[in-house]
Amino acid sequence: MGEITYIDAIREAQHDLLSSDERVFIYGQDVGDFGGAFKATQGLKKLFPDRVLDSPISEDAMIGLAVGAALEGMRPIIEMQFADFSSVGFNQIVNQAATQFYRTGVPSPITVRLPSGGTPGSGPFHSQMMESVYAYYPGLVILTPATVADAYSMLIESVALDDPVLYLEHKFLYRWLKADQLKDGKDPLPIGHARVVRAGKHATVVAYSAMVHEALRAADLLALEGWEIEVVDLRSVKPLDTDTVIASVARTGRLLAVGEAFPWGGVTAEVVSRVTSDGFHLLDAPPQRLNSRDTPVPYHPNLWEAHRPTLESIAAAIRNLLQL
Amino acid sequence: MGEITYIDAIREAQHDLLSSDERVFIYGQDVGDFGGAFKATQGLKKLFPDRVLDSPISEDAMIGLAVGAALEGMRPIIEMQFADFSSVGFNQIVNQAATQFYRTGVPSPITVRLPSGGTPGSGPFHSQMMESVYAYYPGLVILTPATVADAYSMLIESVALDDPVLYLEHKFLYRWLKADQLKDGKDPLPIGHARVVRAGKHATVVAYSAMVHEALRAADLLALEGWEIEVVDLRSVKPLDTDTVIASVARTGRLLAVGEAFPWGGVTAEVVSRVTSDGFHLLDAPPQRLNSRDTPVPYHPNLWEAHRPTLESIAAAIRNLLQL
Amino acid sequence: MPELERDSKAAIGAETWESQLRRTFRAMVVARTLESKLSSLYKAGKIVGGVYIGPGQEAISASIGSCLSWDHDIFSALIRDQAGRTAFGEPMLDATRSYLGSVKGPSRGRDGNIHRGRPHNGLPAMISHLGAMVSVVAGMLLARRIKGCLDGVVGAASVGDGASSTGSFHEAMNTAAVEKLPLVVVLTNNQFAYSTPTDRQFACKSLVDRAVGYGVPGYEVDGTDLSATLRVISEAVSNAREGGGPQLVVANALRLSGHGEHDDASYVPEELRNSPVGRDCMEVAEQQLLSTGLITDAELLEWKKEAAEEVQAAVAQAQKEPAPDPFADDWAVYASTEIAPV
Amino acid sequence: MPELERDSKAAIGAETWESQLRRTFRAMVVARTLESKLSSLYKAGKIVGGVYIGPGQEAISASIGSCLSWDHDIFSALIRDQAGRTAFGEPMLDATRSYLGSVKGPSRGRDGNIHRGRPHNGLPAMISHLGAMVSVVAGMLLARRIKGCLDGVVGAASVGDGASSTGSFHEAMNTAAVEKLPLVVVLTNNQFAYSTPTDRQFACKSLVDRAVGYGVPGYEVDGTDLSATLRVISEAVSNAREGGGPQLVVANALRLSGHGEHDDASYVPEELRNSPVGRDCMEVAEQQLLSTGLITDAELLEWKKEAAEEVQAAVAQAQKEPAPDPFADDWAVYASTEIAPV
Numbered sequence A, B: 001m002g003e004i005t006y007i008d009a010i011r012e013a014q015h016d017l018l019s020s021d022e023r024v025f026i027y028g029q030d031v032g033d034f035g036g037a038f039k040a041t042q043g044l045k046k047l048f049p050d051r052v053l054d055s056p057i058s059e060d061a062m063i064g065l066a067v068g069a070a071l072e073g074m075r076p077i078i079e080m081q082f083a084d085f086s087s088v089g090f091n092q093i094v095n096q097a098a099t100q101f102y103r104t105g106v107p108s109p110i111t112v113r114l115p116s117g118g119t120p121g122s123g124p125f126h127s128q129m130m131e132s133v134y135a136y137y138p139g140l141v142i143l144t145p146a147t148v149a150d151a152y153s154m155l156i157e158s159v160a161l162d163d164p165v166l167y168l169e170h171k172f173l174y175r176w177l178k179a180d181q182l183k184d185g186k187d188p189l190p191i192g193h194a195r196v197v198r199a200g201k202h203a204t205v206v207a208y209s210a211m212v213h214e215a216l217r218a219a220d221l222l223a224l225e226g227w228e229i230e231v232v233d234l235r236s237v238k239p240l241d242t243d244t245v246i247a248s249v250a251r252t253g254r255l256l257a258v259g260e261a262f263p264w265g266g267v268t269a270e271v272v273s274r275v276t277s278d279g280f281h282l283l284d285a286p287p288q289r290l291n292s293r294d295t296p297v298p299y300h301p302n303l304w305e306a307h308r309p310t311l312e313s314i315a316a317a318i319r320n321l322l323q324l
Numbered sequence C, D: 001m002p003e004l005e006r007d008s009k010a011a012i013g014a015e016t017w018e019s020q021l022r023r024t025f026r027a028m029v030v031a032r033t034l035e036s037k038l039s040s041l042y043k044a045g046k047i048v049g050g051v052y053i054g055p056g057q058e059a060i061s062a063s064i065g066s067c068l069s070w071d072h073d074i075f076s077a078l079i080r081d082q083a084g085r086t087a088f089g090e091p092m093l094d095a096t097r098s099y100l101g102s103v104k105g106p107s108r109g110r111d112g113n114i115h116r117g118r119p120h121n122g123l124p125a126m127i128s129h130l131g132a133m134v135s136v137v138a139g140m141l142l143a144r145r146i147k148g149c150l151d152g153v154v155g156a157a158s159v160g161d162g163a164s165s166t167g168s169f170h171e172a173m174n175t176a177a178v179e180k181l182p183l184v185v186v187l188t189n190n191q192f193a194y195s196t197p198t199d200r201q202f203a204c205k206s207l208v209d210r211a212v213g214y215g216v217p218g219y220e221v222d223g224t225d226l227s228a229t230l231r232v233i234s235e236a237v238s239n240a241r242e243g244g245g246p247q248l249v250v251a252n253a254l255r256l257s258g259h260g261e262h263d264d265a266s267y268v269p270e271e272l273r274n275s276p277v278g279r280d281c282m283e284v285a286e287q288q289l290l291s292t293g294l295i296t297d298a299e300l301l302e303w304k305k306e307a308a309e310e311v312q313a314a315v316a317q318a319q320k321e322p323a324p325d326p327f328a329d330d331w332a333v334y335a336s337t338e339i340a341p342v
């Protein structure tokens, strides 16, 4: 593993966007000289003083303002300090931004960065995954990069898209996930394409965001037991790449969908429903889901580890699936 | 059909709650002397002047206030003027109310009435179904009465529950749906129980809220073609009565889940996922879903009729399912 | 005989005060005529969904519109802003097509009635959620600042007494003040939010008392008095245009209709209707213009006739146009063509 | 030598001003001692998650707590309210258990640090979303009014300069004003919201200018001056208690720590630290009490020693208690037993 972190990729992407496109500006709490709560905008205010702006603590206005700017042809990037606080801007996201193009024919290309997911000790209000509440609403694009290269390229693509994008960056990956290079040499996949990150033949695990890495570890573990597990990284939750998932299930006959989200509804339900509706005959066993528990995300690391899916619980779910 | 409407049931339930329980009060825009935008609180302010209160246009504060009152032992009923406007109170619902008991051990029994769903000419912001965004969050109970008797008994039960309840009343049913009596003679089903509203053997249609009636009509139509379609009314979206659904699928071997919601995620995905995970071997054909289209709810009746599931589109989906 | 107030600031460019006053009044006449027609159509069952009109508030609304230039300034019209839309330059067909469900309307039948707009001409399309448009206007202004073309531009947002209670309104006012944007918020206190009277909506003496808390100039005006209202709104718009930052104008009037045309507004007390705030701004304005000789009886009659004809034509045109066809509609929800259906 | 201000209104029941001042100061001493310890524990890696402390604001926070009675009044403590919690009556073990992850803490490890509370004693547990607690306090007060037991009760809510920009704060202030609830909102302007200085947060001269817009009395005070702060907050609390409706107190100070203990606050300009607002309220208070003879050097030393011992004991107790066990936890998210798992 190299030295470029996932958060570096996010910063670099924003730097490159600001450099190459005058329509881009960044707006959010403490994103200016301070460089953001997670340092995703460090140094950018110095380079682009008029296009990196600190906002008041007003998530509703932040999104409304972004939509207004987008109507005028700008490409705003809004940083939420934590994804959890986007709940305050929820109305403007789902009703103002998401419906704009459908109603008026005028695009509202805003990118909302959502620092998402759990880390030890973060508790109920600094750990949430909100992809599924946003994916519910027509008009939004929901991206969930799981690698350093995707963190970079998908943020570039978010801003290029003519539609409002929620870009979920996982806080657990910020400094833990490293790569040698910002771009992995290959052309980035188009928006809405999933990637088979590990080939296998006995079962398919579909995951996204930080759970891709837990799933890969679980696959490593199962490999020691002789099982070849295929892992699909969704990358984009909406649009959702049913074809790649079904193609994988066609190879393996078994499906486990894993998410860090709360268990009711959400990505895993959507994945399982699509596969069973369109690829029923491919399944050799009932498709399974693994999500977090149906409680708020607990603060204490002991509870947190038992709340979200982990290497161990994913491995156990795969073993169970293989026996069905 | 009799003379008691669905909205009468909602008004009567609130009347009976205010009469029998001093902890109950109603808070919402125009709920006082005016009796509410849909007349669900008509006459109640006169009878209970201190417990039927007009609020400012402040959905965030309305929910926060309700939670505070609930902490003090009250049983507030909050009327949203339209479900769509609860997006402004979203944060207080999902983060303040839903997490309260888990965090503190103190219940926050609030009931939020959400006038939901489409009617002709209502457009993108007065037609929404929001059950799935709320069901995603741990700690909330989501009820979707589809009959006059359920509208009554489930509102009574909402207030009796020690947990925050979102009570989705469908605006299309308000004056169209009628019954002879407020109570149907039978004991109301417990919270979280689905009901088989029409027995059949060739396929199961799972629906909720206004879609139950479209599904019943579709079943009538299919009966003319010789098919016996079982219709299950979920009644409660969270908790979701998987047992009743799976028992029905065990009888019919086929499943169509119908919802008026947007198509990504939501109730139909959750139903299909549960049935395939737990009742895979019961299925003779891939389970299917039918939802609204993935656009905002259109204003014009021509578009609206083509946006949501109807008798015709449900019948078509059943015919398709029977041939799979 | 009342003296008309004159204020050179009020004129846009070279236009005289008298000319602007006439232009503003004419928009009022057109709006009143159009809205009466819409109300009749509603009562005749020709309109699906609600009809929301603004009688009693035309002086306020038209004054906003007449101080702004189409394709240059920005105006977020709200529920009761037919007069402002007309004065600003919205084609009347946008209204009749939206109400009557023509597929040629600005949202092609996807949204209706007051939820129409033309963002590219400076008229964003409102969402229903009250207060939510103010920050959108602020964002449009901020964009122009970043692009370097904010000079001489003003963005106006219309809100009601009820909307002032929303968090959205507050966040937007404060944000605009921090950014010192040329935003003019015109808050029409029409004494009611649906059925809710002001004493259940706020506890301050006047909503103009909010201005100091945002650090912006505040103005209060009798919104039934066209000449006074136009003067005050012109002044606020000029101040914003000249770099004075956000401005808050509170204009008082009475909603002379129901909340929508389904509502008989029987909850409005008789004494309020008979009080000064209950005056009909149309009558006041007519008197003002007639008595100062800015218009003659004959001309007024002519204006009304022309308005009636224009309305008739716009209704007829919309009525003969096709309704949206679900099979012809592309149902596209994404602007980006690279996004496959999901 | 400074004269201490005396105000009979400030006393709760029969307590003298001197006694209340001593009590308030003592809570400050305890809070400062506890928070320094929490900071050291954090830096030693003994605390998971963030540590948020309130040095420089103890005079404000303790004044709120000392004007309220546990099990009678209501206090929504926020991020930097250790002093207020102590003065209000929260057991110190609640703090150490929450920070150190004892399963015996008020939320049993489900939430931590400042997100603790005891709603049944009048101390609701904050959610992180700023501004969101103000309406909760309003609701608790409204409940008591409906139940007929509001007499003589006050609810206080603590907020910061940053929180004043939230729509939630606005809606709650306005709603409480409409309902004329005995709500005292103490807004501590500590010059920063995380790294954001006040000129990027609001544009009014002082946030107290918001009061008139809600129709409530406003007060502004130098929050580094204990005696002045206690007097003003006492007055506001008394006015609320006596039926005066909501009150807004703006207290100015400087956050003498980082936003959290992970933050070195290097963005705080030196001249602000050296200005009057940057005074340490602890030093000011010590001087006030010593110079007026309300406390002796020996007594102060004794208090500090007692505080250190109490902190030591509370930390040791929490540290020896078990952490939550995911297998023993019931993971119950519903209070109603009739709801089956979903």
Ligand SMILES: Cc1ncc(C[n+]2csc(CCOP(=O)(O)OP(=O)(O)O)c2C)c(N)n1
Residues within 6 Å of the ligand: B029, B057, B059, B081, B085, B088, C079, C080, C128, C129, C130, C159, C160, C161, C162, C163, C164, C166, C190, C192, C193, C194, C255, C259
């Ligand atoms: C956030 C939100 N809540 C509720 C509503 C429902 N609603 C529509 S108009 C209205 C009253 C508006 O009153 P006001 O702002 O005074 O404007 P007016 O109708 O008097 O012009 C209400 C409550 C809404 N549109 N948005």
Ligand SMILES: Cc1ncc(C[n+]2csc(CCOP(=O)(O)OP(=O)(O)O)c2C)c(N)n1
Residues within 6 Å of the ligand: A029, A057, A059, A081, A085, A088, D079, D080, D128, D129, D130, D159, D160, D161, D162, D163, D164, D166, D190, D192, D193, D194, D255, D259
């Ligand atoms: C709605 C919301 N947005 C963002 C945050 C993240 N956040 C936590 S504390 C803070 C700064 C708070 O500043 P202020 O209200 O002045 O309180 P202080 O920290 O100065 O005591 C921010 C932005 C939050 N908690 N809630």
Ligand SMILES: [Mg+2]
Residues within 6 Å of the ligand: C160, C161, C162, C188, C189, C190, C191, C192, C193, C194
């Ligand atoms: Mg009004």
Ligand SMILES: [Mg+2]
Residues within 6 Å of the ligand: D160, D161, D162, D188, D189, D190, D191, D192, D193, D194
């Ligand atoms: Mg602060």
